[in-house]
Amino acid sequence: MITHDHLALLARPYGLGPDGLEFVRSNQNHVYLGRRGDRKCILRVSTGRHRSGEQVQAELAWIEFLAAEGVRVCRPIPALNGDICVALNTAGTDCIVTCFEHAPGRKIMQGDIAPPIYEKLGGVLAELHRHTLRLPADHAARARPHWHESRLLREDVAELRGRLSPAFVESLADLMEKLRELPVTPETYGLVHADACLGNCFVDDGQLWIFDFDNCEHGHLTQDFATILYDSIYCRVLNQFADDGLNDRIAPLWAALWRGYAQGGPLAAMDAMQLKHFFLLREAVIYIHYHRTLDMAAVGDSFQAGLEVMRRNVEAQTHQVDFDRLAALSCTAI
Structure with missing residues (x-):
């Protein structure tokens, strides 16, 4: 789990606050359910154990490619500044934060x-x-x-x-x-x-x-x-x-x-x-x-x-x- 204060820093680039995030799971990543406007979204925090920024960007590029081809995938949601993902350091830990559309159904x-x-x-x-x-x-x-x-x-x-x-x-x-x-x-x-x-x-x-x-x-x-x-x-x-x-x-x-x-x-x-x-x-x-x-x-x-x-x-x-x-x-x- 990520502390409340650290989660606030990680979620801020996407316009999300820690009090509006619901913990989903921690496995290879820390995953939270949130809401942007009237739509659900997923906030994912990777602690860099086995993913570089380049690899995450490549993952997101493939998702966008598939979405453009009509495949039913959950597209990434850019940060408020337009970045597709955000690299931050909290308490000495390098984190890569991404946000995704929530699947319907x-x-x-x-x-x-x-x-x-x-x-x-x-x-x-x-x-x-x-x-x-x-x-x-x-x-x-x-x-x-x-x-x-x-x-x-x-x-x-x-x-x-x-x-x-x-x-x-x-x-x-x-x-x-x-x-x-x-x-x-x-x-x-x-x-x-x-x-x-x-x-x-x-x-x-x-x-x-x-x-x-x-x-x-x-x-x-x-x-x-x-x-x-x-x-x-x-x-x-x-x-x-x-x-x-x-x-x-x-x-x-x-x-x-x-x-x-x-x-x-x-x-x-x-x-x-x-x-x-x-x-x-x-x-x-x-x-x-x-x-x-x-x-x-x-x-x-x-x-x-x-x-x-x-x-x-x-x-x-x-x-x-x-x-x-x-x-x-x-x-x-x-």
């Missing part, structure tokens, strides 16, 4: 978890991928890093040495090496959202809006599918642990996702091994994030048991998800 609820919402999400992903492959070569958004340069996979792992098992670190390095051997082609590689999931979407009058592009990076388009599969399908239908019916619950949601994507997305098929490796990379990132942000001595036994499953999955590079079945569905769901 509502959060995705558990009752929405059915094929129709995934078909809509597939359509949004198709729009993102189609437009990213048309991004001009000199566009400001290209200043975003590549996937393998992520702090989550480099500095965070180095800082957690001694808390991550040697086998986990070795397997993560092996996964990254395998994925870096994939061909980088203009048909399958470009800016990806890198955190595409239902948690970063609102639904409004039957249409999905997508936001939170803070992790966007240059990567393989399959990465966005792996993130959705992990965050918005696997974790949504998982019981406490994987059971015999897990893949039967996953299949119709995945088929709907691909059906929505196939209406205009540039990928024509899904490679099972590539999907598996990016899925395991996502699981590794989540595992690392938990170890960086949580007091492992204070979490419950069931959470610890879940972490052990994640660790073993990454170390052995195996998983309970049937990736061959999903790849086959990608060929038949059109």
Whole structure:
């Protein structure tokens, strides 16, 4: 949390006051809900842990590009002086402050978890991928890093040495090496959202809006599918642990996702091994994030048991998800 006085300094360039801001969450950023005039807005404070001013400006440039193409994204709101984002120092901490439009509609609820919402999400992903492959070569958004340069996979792992098992670190390095051997082609590689999931979407009058592009990076388009599969399908239908019916619950949601994507997305098929490796990379990132942000001595036994499953999955590079079945569905769901 940010103190009241510091929040006042950070919000002032946008004409916002701390008393009119509602705390939303603190994860990689501090996020607040506010109001500009009669419209809701989001104030985001990045403390510079893994984002430079240039990278934030590149993120905002991509959002503006997508908005201009008609994609339902939340555009940045300039500061009162016209700056797209503001760099400030409070109490010795460098901060980058941005303000965004608030998405219309509502959060995705558990009752929405059915094929129709995934078909809509597939359509949004198709729009993102189609437009990213048309991004001009000199566009400001290209200043975003590549996937393998992520702090989550480099500095965070180095800082957690001694808390991550040697086998986990070795397997993560092996996964990254395998994925870096994939061909980088203009048909399958470009800016990806890198955190595409239902948690970063609102639904409004039957249409999905997508936001939170803070992790966007240059990567393989399959990465966005792996993130959705992990965050918005696997974790949504998982019981406490994987059971015999897990893949039967996953299949119709995945088929709907691909059906929505196939209406205009540039990928024509899904490679099972590539999907598996990016899925395991996502699981590794989540595992690392938990170890960086949580007091492992204070979490419950069931959470610890879940972490052990994640660790073993990454170390052995195996998983309970049937990736061959999903790849086959990608060929038949059109």
